[in-house]
Amino acid sequence: MRIDLTKRLSHKELKRPVKEYLSHFELVFSENLLVKDVLAAMQAKTQEKRVEYFYVIDGEGILLGLVSFIDLLYESSDTPLSVILDPEVIKIQENDPLEKALKILTYHQILFLPVVSIENKFLGVLDITPHNPSYSKTSKGHTQAVKEDIFQFIGFSIEQGKYKSSFVEFRYRMPWLLFNLVGGLICAVIGEIFQMTLVEFVVLALFIPLVLTLSESIGIQSMTFSLRFLHFRKIHWSQVGRRIFAEWKTSILLGITCALLLSAFYFAWSIEFKPILAISVSMLISMMCSALFGALFPIILHILSLDPKVAAGPIVLMMADIITFAIYLGLSTWILI
DSSP: OOOOTTSOOOHHHHTSBGGGGEEOOOOEEETTOBHHHHHHHHHHOOOOSOOOEEEEEOTTOBEEEEEEHHHHHTSOTTOBHHHHOBOOOOOEETTSBHHHHHHHHHHHTOSEEEEEOTTOBEEEEEEOSOSOGGGGGSOHHHHHHHHHHHHHHHHHHHHHHTOSSHHHHHHHHHHHHHHHHHHHHHHHHHHHHTHHHHHHOHHHHHTHHHHHHHHHHHHHHHHHHHHHHTTSSSOOHHHHHHHHHHHHHHHHHHHHHHHHHHHHHHTTTOOOHHHHHHHHHHHHHHHHHHHHHHHHHHHHHHHTTOOHHHHHHHHHHHHHHHHHHHHHHHHHHHHHO
16 A cells, blocks of 8 residues: 555554555665676666665565665675675564654655564565656756655644544644734733823824734744754754844845835825834834744744644744734834834
8 A cells, every 4th residue: 555645644544554555665685795786686677766775685584774876886896785784774663653654754854664574574665755757857956845845744644643533633723822812912911001102193003914914924934934944854053043144134134125115105195204214113123023033933842842833833923913012112102202
């Protein structure tokens, strides 16, 4: 049985043993074969899929390791495979659930996973490569994009497979939505504190939806880029720093552009300078803060072993609203009054 990557996997399917999804894998060679024998055998085989390595077994079918095709190019033709094989093989036992296998594939970013028996005999592979003959002929960049889509689908299926009923899904999602409720209440309190400013400068109230929308949007954009960044199996803080710095510079450019467009519209029907200065500056600062928070928070959730795909959105939106509302009304009050 082959995994159908066109539909979401059910909870029942995720709990099935891996042996039900076995695929035949031709590139398996004996440890006693020489490099020249493998190269000759490879010329006789027609391999449709892009494969970078093959597996090595002993006379009883026990999985010993793997060898990459690149390694063959640097070895003598009379070198036996037993000398150059890598014994560290990522594998899974036949009775382990499919969910465990998919998590291993996603973590290590691989499309093949060897399946072994309890005695470590090679049985086949779990294959999640696209069932498309043109896949092996695509460019490297396109292939990487396809792999990312596959792993995103697997992650989605695993998460959705946790929900056996609507009530379970409700319990999983509702606590995070409460953050939006709390954020709305906090914004109401902030509005009450700056009520006199809104009464005296009604124009500020007119632009609240626009400023909040821009801040929320840039926060979600930054969050989306960070979620893609988390596909790497290990987070390096130097890369995180570069990602945050790049997001900060981009948010400045986006904020300045939005401020200039808003100012052009504002001066078409009003010549008062202070209100648009307050609106533009506070909008720029709030967009920068929301972008940085959106970029950093999914990484924090990942480090805390929480699910950023479900939790990050509501919390980023809540913080974007609170930060924006406080900066918008506080800075406008300081400039105008």
